[in-house]
Amino acid sequence: MTTDTLSMAETDPKDRVHAVRHRYAHRGDRGTVREWAYPVYLTVVLVLVYVVPVVHLVRTARTLLPLESSAAATPVACLVAAAAVWGAQLTGRFWGPLVLKPFLLHVFMSTDLSPADYLGTIARRRLLYAGLGTLLAVVTATFLVTDLFDRPGSVLLPQGVAVAVGVGAVAPVAWLWGQVRTVRENLLLAAGTAVTAVAVALLGSSPLLGGGGLWLAAGVPAAAAALLSRSVFRSLHAVDLARLARESARAAEAQTFAWTGTLHHALDLYRPEPRGLTSALIRRDGRLRGHLVQGAVRALRTRGRTIAAAAFLPAGGALLTLGVAEPDARTATLSWAVGAAAVYWGSGWVGETWRGLRDELTLAPLLGERWGGTLARTLAWPLVAVVTAAGLASGAALLARWPLQDGRAADASLLVAGSLVLVLGARFLREMKTDLPVELLLPIITPLGDLSGLRVFAWQFDGLVAVLLGVLVMNEMPSASGAALTASGLAACCVWAGLRRTGWSPRTLAARLGRT
Amino acid sequence: MSGVPAIAAEDATVVLDDTVLLAPTTFEVMPGEFRCLTGSNGSGKTTLLRAFLGSRRLTDGAVLVRGETVDMGRPRHRRSVASLVDPVPVARDMTLHEQVALVAASWYGNTATTAERAEEVVGRLGLTALAGRFPSQLSSGQLQLFNLALTLVRPADVVLLDEPERHLDTDRVDLVATLLAERAEQGTAFLVATHEPVMVDACDGVVELG
Numbered sequence: 001m002t003t004d005t006l007s008m009a010e011t012d013p014k015d016r017v018h019a020v021r022h023r024y025a026h027r028g029d030r031g032t033v034r035e036w037a038y039p040v041y042l043t044v045v046l047v048l049v050y051v052v053p054v055v056h057l058v059r060t061a062r063t064l065l066p067l068e069s070s071a072a073a074t075p076v077a078c079l080v081a082a083a084a085v086w087g088a089q090l091t092g093r094f095w096g097p098l099v100l101k102p103f104l105l106h107v108f109m110s111t112d113l114s115p116a117d118y119l120g121t122i123a124r125r126r127l128l129y130a131g132l133g134t135l136l137a138v139v140t141a142t143f144l145v146t147d148l149f150d151r152p153g154s155v156l157l158p159q160g161v162a163v164a165v166g167v168g169a170v171a172p173v174a175w176l177w178g179q180v181r182t183v184r185e186n187l188l189l190a191a192g193t194a195v196t197a198v199a200v201a202l203l204g205s206s207p208l209l210g211g212g213g214l215w216l217a218a219g220v221p222a223a224a225a226a227l228l229s230r231s232v233f234r235s236l237h238a239v240d241l242a243r244l245a246r247e248s249a250r251a252a253e254a255q256t257f258a259w260t261g262t263l264h265h266a267l268d269l270y271r272p273e274p275r276g277l278t279s280a281l282i283r284r285d286g287r288l289r290g291h292l293v294q295g296a297v298r299a300l301r302t303r304g305r306t307i308a309a310a311a312f313l314p315a316g317g318a319l320l321t322l323g324v325a326e327p328d329a330r331t332a333t334l335s336w337a338v339g340a341a342a343v344y345w346g347s348g349w350v351g352e353t354w355r356g357l358r359d360e361l362t363l364a365p366l367l368g369e370r371w372g373g374t375l376a377r378t379l380a381w382p383l384v385a386v387v388t389a390a391g392l393a394s395g396a397a398l399l400a401r402w403p404l405q406d407g408r409a410a411d412a413s414l415l416v417a418g419s420l421v422l423v424l425g426a427r428f429l430r431e432m433k434t435d436l437p438v439e440l441l442l443p444i445i446t447p448l449g450d451l452s453g454l455r456v457f458a459w460q461f462d463g464l465v466a467v468l469l470g471v472l473v474m475n476e477m478p479s480a481s482g483a484a485l486t487a488s489g490l491a492a493c494c495v496w497a498g499l500r501r502t503g504w505s506p507r508t509l510a511a512r513l514g515r516t
Numbered sequence: 517m518s519g520v521p522a523i524a525a526e527d528a529t530v531v532l533d534d535t536v537l538l539a540p541t542t543f544e545v546m547p548g549e550f551r552c553l554t555g556s557n558g559s560g561k562t563t564l565l566r567a568f569l570g571s572r573r574l575t576d577g578a579v580l581v582r583g584e585t586v587d588m589g590r591p592r593h594r595r596s597v598a599s600l601v602d603p604v605p606v607a608r609d610m611t612l613h614e615q616v617a618l619v620a621a622s623w624y625g626n627t628a629t630t631a632e633r634a635e636e637v638v639g640r641l642g643l644t645a646l647a648g649r650f651p652s653q654l655s656s657g658q659l660q661l662f663n664l665a666l667t668l669v670r671p672a673d674v675v676l677l678d679e680p681e682r683h684l685d686t687d688r689v690d691l692v693a694t695l696l697a698e699r700a701e702q703g704t705a706f707l708v709a710t711h712e713p714v715m716v717d718a719c720d721g722v723v724e725l726g
Binding site for chain 1: 547571588589591592594595596598604605606607609610614615617618619621622623624625626630670671672673699702703704
């Protein structure tokens with residue numbers, strides 16, 4: 001049965017794609033309406049119970065970002081649009097709109113159909129959904145953070161909505177661009193976005209446009225979306241199918257992990273494979289290099305993560321320092337929390353050795369009974385890298401704000417040190433995570449219902465939750481020394497909980513330490 | 517096209533970091549020919565199949581499908597070549613028959629041919645009684661037959677198979693060998709990497725690697 005037996009009537013691409021999609025949609029074990037209705041019902045209830053009060057609190061609090069005029073709002077709009085494009089591109093590199101169920105993709109890939117025939121419709125539909133989601137997110141964020149919706153008759157209101165529509169149009173296209181275009185083309189788009197955003201922001205802030213800066217900030221993304229979408233959809237027929245198959249397989253596996261409550265396993269699938277520097281760990285005479293060099297070499301084998309860490313650690317260190325150095329500023333707490341979160345993320349990306357520690361503590365011994373060696377091997381590099389990068393940026397931020405008020409320098413130093421200790425403790429807690437403990441699934445009955453789902457959700461992001469809660473608690477402490485002590489105590493709790501996760505009871509831990 | 521080999525290797529070589537994965541290999545398989553690829557572990561059987569499939573680049577020499585260089589991105593190549601070389605992703609939530617019919621539908625659309633081809637290949641591989649089962653309800657051998665059904669339900673000028681006898685008992689190996697020989701008589705060229713004497717006996721010739 002060769003391909004010569006195929007008749008023209010049977011081989012119409014549209015019919016074939018329709019036949020496959022129709023059969024797949026009516027597969028034997030697909031989700032029923034009732035099965036979808038229950039999660040939707042739960043989501044609505046969760047939104048009503050947890051999100052609505054938060055929205056109410058934010059709306060009744062002081063406006064975080066007042067936008068008095070178009071000139072003031074245009075740079076913010078440009079920043080939001082640029083961030084949306086960059087974020088969408090980055091997301092597309094890992095999880096793009098063309099990702100399909102592996103079997104369905106395999107079926108299509110094994111035919112002579114052009115990828116544009118079977119991916120085009122799916123991409124258009126997903127881009128529409130993504131556009132609507134982005135529009136909703138931007139409008140909601142504007143509603144919560146700015147005072148744009150507080151003045152219904154303001155001329156800024158329709159302009160703000162137009163900007164949201166523009167961002168909602170360009171972000172999905174950038175998402176697809178991120179997936180199907182090469183790294184070079186993505187860098188070009190990112191750079192072009194930056195240049196355009198700066199130009200529009202400068203034009204909008206100047207009196208040249210006479211208050212029409214926001215219209216420009218809305219029109220440019222919309223025009224860019226139209227231009228880019230023509231180009232990106234034309235390149236669908238030449239999409240790298242082998243790469244798409246790998247991405248789809250990884251996404252399916254990650255989705256299974258995420259649905260079964262182990263998001264960290266899902267995220268692990270997106271860790272880049274180490275590359276290069278294959279002989280850098282060993283000296284010419286055959287001896288291993290020092291622990292710090294080992295950590296640095298292993299970090300450099302995953303350059304993308306290391307570059308991200310090199311950006312996040314100093315930026316986070318500077319932000320949290322600005323937050324603690326000027327506690328009376330309106331965004332001080334936000335700056336502190338965001339800075340601490342950035343250092344937390346950077347601390348994970350800066351080294352691969354955290355996982356080494358978890359593996360040495362949880363798996364059968366491989367490297368011998370040198371307990372001191374284990375800690376030095378695995379913790380020396382990330383601790384030194386985090387403290388150095390964040391500490392230097394913190395020092396630079398303090399110098400930039402010098403002179404501070406009386407006694408503020410010492411307080412700020414204490415708070416920065418406390419925050420770093422807290423972040424490192426939270427990172428340790430996160431990295432020692434293994435499988436979801438079954439006891440977390442037990443119900444927690446409260447007047448608000450069963451909160452076990454919330455506990456499982458918090459467990460997924462426990463390190464970040466520890467950092468943010470810790471910062472909020474430190475912020476409420478009456479003195480800097482008290483806050484630093486509290487942070488140290490929280491970090492110690494995180495370390496203890498992390499060690500418990502690896503199965504180390506106090507007795508065995510003491511015994512092992514005693515054998516040093 | 518009758519004089520053009522279905523597939524041909526001309527000094528096809530793959531070297532990775534000074535390790536020879538496939539020593540220079542030259543041979544041809546004509547349309548309707550059923551050829552086996554034998555050799556010890558590591559001799560390059562799977563590497564050669566991947567080269568014909570287009571998922572492995574050669575470091576030297578060439579591989580041709582119907583006289584054209586291999587390029588997975590070209591629709592004509594995908595039209596000609598069917599393969600069971602790397603693991604096939606299956607849908608957990610579709611029955612065996614649904615999945616085989618879906619592959620057939622990707623070629624024949626919503627026509628009677630789709631149902632006929634699916635019924636035929638499922639029947640020929642002895643899977644009719646299991647047609648309503650999900651993949652998780654199949655044994656290893658039944659899964660292998662299911663994978664073969666997914667590969668053989670579509671039309672192809674060239675079929676590449678890597679150890680199709682995997683997990684199968686003697687009767688099923690006979691069944692598969694007979695089916696491949698019949699399909700070859702209808703004009704399809706087969707290149708089958710195997711360690712199974714029954715498969716080697718059923719084929720028209722052997723390419724020995726290593």
